[in-house]
Amino acid sequence: MTGFRRRWDRPGAVRFGLCTVVGALAVGGALTGCSASDQPSSGAATSTGGSSSAAVASTSGTGAATTGGTSTAGSTTPGSGAPDRAGSGETGTAGGANVLGPDGLGALRLGMAEDQASATGLIRVQGEATSQCSNAVLVGQPTDQRTAENFVAISAKLGVAIISVTDPAVRTPEGIGLGSTLDQVKAAYPGSASAFDDPSFADQRRTNIPVPGSTHGAVYRVQASGDTVDSLALQLSDQDCTE
Structure with missing residues (x-):
């Protein structure tokens, strides 16, 4: 039996909004900051080709991705099954x-x-x-x-x-x-x-x-x-x- 390699679709890119800084001088010298609505949401999951990938929203955090039933931290790695070499004359595992x-x-x-x-x-x-x-x-x-x-x-x-x-x-x-x-x-x-x-x-x-x-x-x-x-x-x- 010949082993097979699954085709894995990559999850779509997470788009980040632009943070608009509006500076305004108040009488007391106060400074206004970014709008929180422009920040990307955390933990959104996208489903592509039947496999789930967690979108990472924080640059300091590490997301968990589930691929082929195996959970890996920080990355999405396709599962790799060992090829079945029966019939090829090889006697490996x-x-x-x-x-x-x-x-x-x-x-x-x-x-x-x-x-x-x-x-x-x-x-x-x-x-x-x-x-x-x-x-x-x-x-x-x-x-x-x-x-x-x-x-x-x-x-x-x-x-x-x-x-x-x-x-x-x-x-x-x-x-x-x-x-x-x-x-x-x-x-x-x-x-x-x-x-x-x-x-x-x-x-x-x-x-x-x-x-x-x-x-x-x-x-x-x-x-x-x-x-x-x-x-x-x-x-x-x-x-x-x-x-």
């Missing part, structure tokens, strides 16, 4: 492409067919597909790092089934990513803390954690080296592409 979960990575979603996943521009299909699954890599992610693997498995039956990342900047909504400690993982997912005490984790240093809020019943596959997460993937709990 735009479009949530640095957030893994609960059901995908940016525009790449679990359950997508291969053509839909390719259309996002976030993956590049590699090699020959088997009758069961095809493999792809995430565009813009580092190559495999130790046990961390950059790959996307696409099941012929289930669609996108596994999204495995290698970029330490990618985090789950709860803040877990490559380099997180196991204590941080346990704190982020307290319901799964006991999984790290299971004998199978001691042997394989790997466990699956149910993803909070996933509509696909997804899990995070977390693998650790020592006390640190060194492999992280989001996958369907019933994925049929790997063991």
Whole structure:
């Protein structure tokens, strides 16, 4: 999706009247001043193109302007939304492409067919597909790092089934990513803390954690080296592409 820029109309200029000074010498030497009716009014609001801007009447005061739902003091600044770069191959924070979960990575979603996943521009299909699954890599992610693997498995039956990342900047909504400690993982997912005490984790240093809020019943596959997460993937709990 391509980001868009709103067109912002500038509020009309506030016109100030001329202050006419009429000097008159009274018998006692008194001086008459400006008429108060010539001073600009304060706090007048003008509506242009559906956006409100407060007119500032005092040269010493600071008006507040509301723009795109954001209040800024002293100026009217158009709101600037981050462009959605899904489909461009970029993996920045735009479009949530640095957030893994609960059901995908940016525009790449679990359950997508291969053509839909390719259309996002976030993956590049590699090699020959088997009758069961095809493999792809995430565009813009580092190559495999130790046990961390950059790959996307696409099941012929289930669609996108596994999204495995290698970029330490990618985090789950709860803040877990490559380099997180196991204590941080346990704190982020307290319901799964006991999984790290299971004998199978001691042997394989790997466990699956149910993803909070996933509509696909997804899990995070977390693998650790020592006390640190060194492999992280989001996958369907019933994925049929790997063991």
